[in-house]
Amino acid sequence: MFSCKTSAPEDTILRSSLRSPISLPIGDHNSGCKVIDLNFHGATVHIGEISFFNNYTAYITIKFRKRSLSGFPATPDQPRSGSVWHTLVPKTRLMADPHCENGGQDFRIFGPNQMSADAEDVTGLRFICKQPSPHWKSFGIDEIKCYSRADMIQTPRSSKQEDPLAEMSKSAASNISLPNAGNISLYLQNLHSLSSITSAALTPSLTAQALGRFDEENCYEINTLAYN
Numbered sequence: 001m002f003s004c005k006t007s008a009p010e011d012t013i014l015r016s017s018l019r020s021p022i023s024l025p026i027g028d029h030n031s032g033c034k035v036i037d038l039n040f041h042g043a044t045v046h047i048g049e050i051s052f053f054n055n056y057t058a059y060i061t062i063k064f065r066k067r068s069l070s071g072f073p074a075t076p077d078q079p080r081s082g083s084v085w086h087t088l089v090p091k092t093r094l095m096a097d098p099h100c101e102n103g104g105q106d107f108r109i110f111g112p113n114q115m116s117a118d119a120e121d122v123t124g125l126r127f128i129c130k131q132p133s134p135h136w137k138s139f140g141i142d143e144i145k146c147y148s149r150a151d152m153i154q155t156p157r158s159s160k161q162e163d164p165l166a167e168m169s170k171s172a173a174s175n176i177s178l179p180n181a182g183n184i185s186l187y188l189q190n191l192h193s194l195s196s197i198t199s200a201a202l203t204p205s206l207t208a209q210a211l212g213r214f215d216e217e218n219c220y221e222i223n224t225l226a227y228n
Contacts, residue, residue, distance in 0.1 A: 047119040048149030056139040058098035062089035098133035
C-alpha cells in the first residue's frame with residue numbers, strides 16, 4: 001500500500017511546526033483519541049506526500065485546511081474555507097490488531113494514491129490518531145514530514161539507524177563460503193566405509209567365551225563379583 005523509491009533531500013521538506021498533541025477525554029476517562037495540528041508558518045503549500053513513524057496508533061485520519069477566500073463573507077451554510085477542515089486521508093488502519101504491536105512502529109508514507117483530495121493552497125494539517133486498546137500507555141506519530149508535489153519521496157530519512165549488531169550479522173553471513181558438494185560426497189563415502197569396517201570388527205556377540213576372561217579354573221575372581 002505504501003510504495004518506496006528514492007528519498008528527497010532534507011532542504012526540500014516543507015517547513016512546518018507542530019502543536020502539542022491534544023487528548024480528547026470522555027469524562028474522567030481517556031477516549032483513545034489524540035489530535036495533532038501542523039501549520040506551515042502562515043504559508044500556503046501544495047502537499048504531494050506526508051511521511052511519519054507510527055508510535056502505536058491503530059487508526060489515523062488526516063484533514064487539511066485551505067487558504068481563506070477574501071471578499072466572500074462567511075455564512076452558516078457557506079463558511080470561509082480557512083475555517084473548514086477537509087478530509088485528505090480517510091480513516092486508515094496502521095496496526096493489524098490494536099492489541100498487538102505489529103505495525104506499531106512502522107514508517108508510513110501517504111501519497112496521491114492514498115489522498116482523497118488535491119491538497120492545494122494548504123495552510124495546515126490535522127492528524128486524528130486513535131488507539132482503542134488499553135494496552136499502550138501512550139500513542140501518536142513521530143517525525144512528521146511533508147513534501148511538495150515536485151519533491152515527493154518514497155523512502156524513510158530518519159535519525160533512527162539500523163542496529164549495528166544486525167549490520168555485523170549481515171556482513172558475517174556474506175563472508176561465509178559453502179564447501180564444495182563433491183568434497184562433501186567423498187567425505188560421506190569414506191565415513192560410510194569406515195563405519196562398515198568398525199561394525200564388522202565388533203560383530204561377534206557376547207558369549208560365555210567372551211565373558212570367560214573373568215574365569216580362573218572354574219571359579220570367579222572375588223573382586224569381579226557384583227553384590228545386589
